[in-house]
Amino acid sequence: MGIISQNTNNLQDAIANVLGNIPAVLAAGESCLYYLVKELNEELENFIQTRKTDVEEFHVFSDECEQAMLRYWKQAGLSVTYRCQQITYMRRTVSIKYFHVANPESGACISLIPWFMLHGRPYPVFVYIYAVWHYINTGKKSMQTSAAAAGKIFGIDGFNKSTLSRNMNCMEQIFDIKQIGQPLSAAGRAAPSAVEMAALIPEILKSRQSAELLAAACGGKIKAIPGRASHTGRLSAALGSIPQNLSNVIKAVGHVPGGARDMRKRPKREHKSKGAAKKREPGFAMPQQLEQTRIAFIAVCRDIVMDAAIKYHCLII
DSSP, X not given: OOOOOTTHHHHHHHHHHHHTTSOEEXXXXXXXXXXXXOSOOHHHHHHHHHOOOSOSEEXXXXXXXXXXXXXXXXXXXXXXXXXXXXXXXXXXXXXXXXXXXXXXXXXXXXXXXXXXXXXXXXXXXHHHHHHHHHHHHTTSOOHHHHHHHHHHHHTOTTOOHHHHHHHHHHHHHHHHHHTOOSOOOOSOOOOOOHHHHHHHHHHHTTSTTHHHHHHHHTTSOOOOOSXXXXXXXXXXXXXTTSOGGGGOOBOOTTOOTTSOOOOOOOOOOOOSOOSOOOOOOOOBOOHHHHHHHHHHHHHHHHXXXXXXXXXXXXXXX
């Protein structure tokens, strides 16, 4: 990180006052801040909730809000561009267009992204969180099963246990750094309006050291820890506000309702081929239950993601 000017204390106090109650995030290894937007354009919100759309590209804000924000920022002397990222969700790949705002004089910048989007990641944040949480909540029985459950619920065919493992490691590291020892709140927080948000951005971008001061206010630079250390207990506590019943999406194996178990011995079957055995997918709950689980988990996940962003200014994976 760069050298902070002599007025560090005053600048840090100013940044802390501005950032104290807003979801501004400093991502690991990046100097750009990310502002997590909770209240989204109606079309984008409907896609996340209902999974149905004929649209291939979404904007974070409505056209009316975008035009008003653009006028305000340009009057404040800021540079505004669009950036775009693709996400895959419910067997659809769509593009999300979001604002990237910069101060040409100081070089400070901030991107306004929807709360569920992770920069450079192909899936929404709630997919990763569900897989990790399901694995912990079911007693760490099978990463493969937990990854399959997340993929089934959120329509991600390529989600596998290696993806779960990598993201669980990331989450453990972040929770260890931030020392989050209590459940992230699922009670919900009031989000600033588009007008309030537009007014906050110039304040955040006044100083070249916005990112550095945010990191300092959070108690140090966020960075990866070499190796893998287990902090699953702290991670489990942090996600403790998620209702446990949302993990009940796998059918019990070998249970026949109202019937007795068949104990007859049968001869071994001959294998027709010597190829690799196909992995058997677990049985899942009925589509209606999966749909209800998806909607309920997204609602809870939005609140805990926003809570982490406001309290600790960090992404939770």
